Amino acid sequence: MVAANRLAWLKSGLLWRTFFMLAFLITVSMVAWVASFRIVERGPRAQALAAQIISIVTITRAALTHSAPDLRRELLFDLASNEGIRIYPLEDTDQIDPPVDDAIMPDLEKEVRSKLGNQTRFSSKVNEIGGFWVSFKIDGDEYWLVLDRERVERGSGVQWLQWASVALILSLLGAMFISTLINQPLSRLTAATRAVAKGLQPEPLPETGPTEIEEANRSFNQMVSDLQRIESDRAIILAGISHDLRTPLARMLLEVEMANLTDDARSGMQSDLAQMDGIIGQFLHYAKPTDTSSFEKINLSELIENVVQTAERQADIRIQAQIAPDIYVSGNETELRRVLNNVIENSRRYGKQDGADCVDIDISVLARQDRALVTLADHGLGIPEGEIDRLLRPFTRLDVARGQANGSGLGLAIVSRIVKQHGGKLRVSNREGGGLSSQIELQLS
DSSP states (O other), rough: HHHHHHHHHHHHOOOHHHHHHHHHHHHHHHHHHHHHHHHHHHHHHHHHHHHHHHHHHHHHHHHHHSSSGGGGGHHHHHHHIIOOOOOEEOOOOOOEEEOOTTTHHHHHHHHHHHHHOOOOOEEEETTEEEEEEEEEEEEEEEEEEEEEHHHHHHOHHHHHHHHHHHHHHHHHOOOOOOHHHHHHHHHHHHHHHHHHTTTTOOOOOOSSHHHHHHHHHHHHHHHHHHHHHHHHHHHHHHHHHHHHHHHHHHHHHHHHHHTTTTHHHHHHHHHHHHHHHHHHHHHHHHOOOOOGGGGEEEEHHHHHHHHHHTTTTTTTEEEEEEHHHOOOOEEEHHHHHHHHHHHEEEHHHOOTTTTSSSSEEEEEEEETEEEEEEEEOOOOOOOGGHHHHHHHHHHHHHHHHHHHHSSSOOOOHHHHHHHHTTTOEEEEEEOTTEEEEEEEEEEOO
């Protein structure tokens, strides 16, 4: 499970995707370059080595042929000590190992034999003595000329591996730098977008860099500015409406109008005014942004116990609560209390079973890892699965599924908004056995 989570994390990060793609392309390019180099340089290298071997054999044979017999031993010693060239008589009893299986050996043997004769033999070890062995003749007698392998072999595999490792590490560091450079503007944009989704005010993005990034940041900053202006205008308009409806003059005029009505009409109008006043209050609260500077450490367990005690004073509510003690979160206590009250009120209005006088609500609060989970569920009719997302939208009422609704359709929209502003999540689903379940997830403090 842990390995799967890590793999999912690597797949989800654009930085790591870019890095691994660049690393893969660099590695493939290096392998292709090395393979191409070895193929291209094989022919010229075989010719150069063949010319070197032919030259050494020719000069050594000429030196031995024209030197005085009593000086040949001294000449052989000088060749071995100064030039690394050793000469041995070729015997029929020699134990000969085949030459090293190298890509250039066929071309090398062909070039040497074209100059020294087809009878020329090659070996990587004779009589357990390693080296590069090549045979030649002097006056009908055959000899072995032995060179150190380093003179005819390219750099060792260890050297190649060292150079390749250094080149690969430098390339990967370059790939990481490029990936970071590419993804940094995207990371800033992602962070700013998340802040806006939580109702926070992000810092303006820098309008610099490549044209595409500059245009994207400028558009995002303009969008945030427009949203703020719309939010401000909406608050002003709703506040103006509320003020007009709630002024003493307006109330006095309404009272004059009501004085001329019958008792039943007056009672109905009072009910309508109370409902209108509540709806206006919801409008104002939905338009009001949450001030994150007011967040503080809150004992969520005690807050919910207090909300439950208050709600149980209503005759038509029964609550079964399981609340774990001492669960702390960071937030605005007034806003979180409103969240809980809105969900309970939503259940009170629409979560009653058919024919029941009161609503049964189950509330559980627990801590899981670094999150606090609050679940509130009623035993009503629930709603169609396809309508759950619509339920969280403002001004949405699902009368068919949840009974007679007479609110503004802002209750759960306000809940969703406040939870997001607190960095949490709201999940609404149908409860198994009937009813609606709302789960609120908040970060532990």
